[in-house]
Amino acid sequence: MDYDASGRQVNKQETAKTPTSEPSVGFLEQLGQFFRRNMYLFLIVGFALLLLQDVFGTHGVLAMRQSQKQAEEIRKDIKRLDDENQRMQDRVKALKSDPAAIEKIAREEMKLSRQGEVIFQTQPKPASELQNPSSYPYSPTKKP
DSSP: OEEOTTSOEEOHHHHHHSOOSSOOOOHHHHHHHHHHHTHHHHHHHHHHHHHHHHHHSTTSHHHHHHHHHHHHHHHHHHHHHHHHHHHHHHHHHHHHHOHHHHHHHHHHTSOOOOTTOOOOOOOOOOHHHHHOGGGSTTOTTSOO
16 A cells, blocks of 8 residues: 555556656646756857867968968068069169160170170089198298
8 A cells, every 4th residue: 555645545556547647747837947957067168169260260260370471471582582583673774775784794694705805614513622722832831
């Protein structure tokens, strides 16, 4: 035999037939209660995920800094190319109008000379002889 809340005796068969005093709670109500109980936890997890996305994401702080560095490198390259372009334009202008620049190119690159001049060509010494001063006949380190 079982006893109810008031202390009277109740058959098991009666307890199975009597409806419970608590109303049944639906799934949606249980889900709502679950979210209300854990609301702060969900907010903290959501905030942490947003923070991670803002720092490490595709358009986050780290990606933005890397893009800024790349943009600065590109600006430097553009500046260098602009300077080189300006030098080349100046050289073209000089070659078109300056006889001294034309003569310099003709003498150095084309090995041309003026009438009556003789050009002597010498071979440069190998780099190994230039680096080793003891191979010179009258080196300051070598005593005769």
